[in-house]
Amino acid sequence: xxxxxxxxxxxxxxxxxxxxxxxxxxxxxxxxxxxGAYPAYLExxxxxxxxxxxxxxxxxxxxxEGVDFAVLELYVRHRKPLRxxxxxxxxxxxxxxxxxxxxxxxxxxxxxxxxxTAVTVHGAVDPAGRPSRMPAFLAGLAGAR
Amino acid sequence: xxxxxxxxxxxxxxxxxxxxxxxxxxxxxxxxxxxGAYPAYLExxxxxxxxxxxxxxxxxxxxxEGVDFAVLELYVRHRKPLRxxxxxxxxxxxxxxxxxxxxxxxxxxxxxxxxxTAVTVHGAVDPAGRPSRMPAFLAGLAGAR
Amino acid sequence: xxxxxxxxxxxxxxxxxxxxxxxxxxxxxxxxxxxGAYPAYLExxxxxxxxxxxxxxxxxxxxxEGVDFAVLELYVRHRKPLRxxxxxxxxxxxxxxxxxxxxxxxxxxxxxxxxxTAVTVHGAVDPAGRPSRMPAFLAGLAGAR
Amino acid sequence: xxxxxxxxxxxxxxxxxxxxxxxxxxxxxxxxxxxGAYPAYLExxxxxxxxxxxxxxxxxxxxxEGVDFAVLELYVRHRKPLRxxxxxxxxxxxxxxxxxxxxxxxxxxxxxxxxxTAVTVHGAVDPAGRPSRMPAFLAGLAGAR
Numbered sequence: 336x337x338x339x340x341x342x343x344x345x346x347x348x349x350x351x352x353x354x355x356x357x358x359x360x361x362x363x364x365x366x367x368x369x370x371g372a373y374p375a376y377l378e379x380x381x382x383x384x385x386x387x388x389x390x391x392x393x394x395x396x397x398x399x400e401g402v403d404f405a406v407l408e409l410y411v412r413h414r415k416p417l418r419x420x421x422x423x424x425x426x427x428x429x430x431x432x433x434x435x436x437x438x439x440x441x442x443x444x445x446x447x448x449x450x451x452t453a454v455t456v457h458g459a460v461d462p463a464g465r466p467s468r469m470p471a472f473l474a475g476l477a478g479a480r
Numbered sequence: 481x482x483x484x485x486x487x488x489x490x491x492x493x494x495x496x497x498x499x500x501x502x503x504x505x506x507x508x509x510x511x512x513x514x515x516g517a518y519p520a521y522l523e524x525x526x527x528x529x530x531x532x533x534x535x536x537x538x539x540x541x542x543x544x545e546g547v548d549f550a551v552l553e554l555y556v557r558h559r560k561p562l563r564x565x566x567x568x569x570x571x572x573x574x575x576x577x578x579x580x581x582x583x584x585x586x587x588x589x590x591x592x593x594x595x596x597t598a599v600t601v602h603g604a605v606d607p608a609g610r611p612s613r614m615p616a617f618l619a620g621l622a623g624a625r
Numbered sequence: 626x627x628x629x630x631x632x633x634x635x636x637x638x639x640x641x642x643x644x645x646x647x648x649x650x651x652x653x654x655x656x657x658x659x660x661g662a663y664p665a666y667l668e669x670x671x672x673x674x675x676x677x678x679x680x681x682x683x684x685x686x687x688x689x690e691g692v693d694f695a696v697l698e699l700y701v702r703h704r705k706p707l708r709x710x711x712x713x714x715x716x717x718x719x720x721x722x723x724x725x726x727x728x729x730x731x732x733x734x735x736x737x738x739x740x741x742t743a744v745t746v747h748g749a750v751d752p753a754g755r756p757s758r759m760p761a762f763l764a765g766l767a768g769a770r
Numbered sequence: 771x772x773x774x775x776x777x778x779x780x781x782x783x784x785x786x787x788x789x790x791x792x793x794x795x796x797x798x799x800x801x802x803x804x805x806g807a808y809p810a811y812l813e814x815x816x817x818x819x820x821x822x823x824x825x826x827x828x829x830x831x832x833x834x835e836g837v838d839f840a841v842l843e844l845y846v847r848h849r850k851p852l853r854x855x856x857x858x859x860x861x862x863x864x865x866x867x868x869x870x871x872x873x874x875x876x877x878x879x880x881x882x883x884x885x886x887t888a889v890t891v892h893g894a895v896d897p898a899g900r901p902s903r904m905p906a907f908l909a910g911l912a913g914a915r
Contacts, residue, residue, distance in 0.1 A: 338845070358668065359514075359668055359682065362509035363508065364507035365899070371810045373844075374804075413842055503814050506810075520795035520796075523793065524793050552702070552703055553702050554663075557698045558695070565827055609657070650806045653799070654798070
């Protein structure tokens with residue numbers, strides 16, 4: 336287990352924020368957003384952060400470095416449920432870079448109230464899925480704001 | 481609109497049956513299976529039918545004819561909701577073959593009570609997504625049992 | 626089959642437009658957005674239209690008329706695939722009101738190029754899932770812009 | 771973070787096994803099963819374990835103790851990707867009971883080769899989502915086989 340990042344509950348500790356609105360399709364029979372929807376929320380926020388930093392997914396993937404960021408580990412802690420039509424702020428931070436992996440921390444909140452925190456651990460892989468060198472631009476994304 | 485198949489409400493009109501159990505992740509805040517889960521149910525039944533006929537997806541896709549079956553049209557009629565933990569019988573039938581397309585009809589029932597009927601229209605495409613010749617084995621799958 | 630609305634390929638025929646960006650989680654091994662993602666796209670656009678018209682879902686559902694809009698039928702015609710990171714314009718129109726049902730038409734396009742058209746047929750149901758009177762505000766949403 | 775269970779890579783350490791086949795709808799443009807599909811896999815295996823132990827979800831939920839098992843934390847470690855049509859063995863174990871929470875450990879393998887391990891932390895909640903007493907039957911499910 337490489338997971339070591341401790342996601343803060345303070346939105347100002349994060350570097351980038353992405354907003355999304357939950358979908359009715361993502362609710363479950365308990366009347367809340369099903370926990371299985373969260374990985375896609377985190378990924379959407381991660382993609383938005385890369386795009387904002389000038390590294391949209393398609394460029395990263397088809398460029399000379401041609402990498403994908405495989406998900407090696409995922410951790411989500413649910414503090415309060417999300418509900419349909421909630422406008423969720425997802426705060427994102429890159430940290431814990433090694434030669435082969437990096438970690439992304441997340442805080443999900445609605446109206447400033449934390450709903451969940453999460454961490455994903457990623458490794459760079461080439462298009463065939465083999466471990467690859469970490470692209471240089473990641474170092475520039477890492478660390479606090 | 482190529483959709484023309486009229487799916488029967490009589491299970492004995494179908495050629496193949498696949499059973500699945502609904503997931504809690506597929507429920508919604510109305511307490512029923514969300515309609516967005518049905519396309520994956522139909523696809524699972526379609527894949528099972530091809531596997532049963534000796535044409536598992538990976539063989540079809542990587543074989544000399546190398547085809548995928550793109551979904552051109554999808555129609556679902558909901559008659560009664562599905563609920564969590566329902567054991568659903570999905571009855572499947574291939575019909576309406578043309579040189580470039582075929583249609584699949586579906587009846588979803590629980591304990592013999594119809595819950596939904598559906599039709600998908602498919603076209604053969606090569607790995608690059610271009611229209612391709614329909615594999616010969618499809619003719620053998622078509623028609624009533 | 627109540628489905629009768631013919632969705633136009635001309636965006637100016639629609640009354641409301643919602644924009645969304647496709648997610649990587651919604652792609653499939655063919656490299657395109659899986660057709661199973663479309664019902665949630667249509668629902669997101671439908672919810673946005675109701676919210677824009679002053680009838681957000683929670684208000685509709687918990688109000689004196691307390692209705693949900695069950696999906697009775699769904700039809701999607703795929704014209705060109707969507708891909709990851711596409712910014713999709715979803716144009717929406719309510720039509721074909723009867724005492725118990727209404728239809729919603731959709732045009733999905735990227736950069737003005739049609740990707741799919743769709744129709745959903747809905748019935749008003751009370752919180753227990755029984756058919757209910759159609760709320761009066763729907764008449765105001767129907768018809769061309 | 772309550773997560774403390776260390777899931778074993780040895781299938782014989784688990785108490786219950788559930789088999790499922792991956793769906794094409796769950797693949798992504800990297801050609802593998804998207805990591806967002808795993809929470810539903812874990813939940814399907816957890817539900818099957820409860821059903822096998824004589825506590826099907828609907829009975830648990832509507833019974834005199836009327837509880838749901840909210841997901842408080844989720845951890846997944848991906849060791850090797852799953853692919854479409856894989857027959858996955860999901861081995862399940864309940865452990866680490868406290869007065870208010872329990873943990874479930876999972877090993878996912880294909881043909882005996884580990885693909886992922888996972889842990890979920892659950893709390894009993896009443897139908898309104900408030901913390902509830904842990905049902906007595908859980909103690910009987912806990913521990914090694």
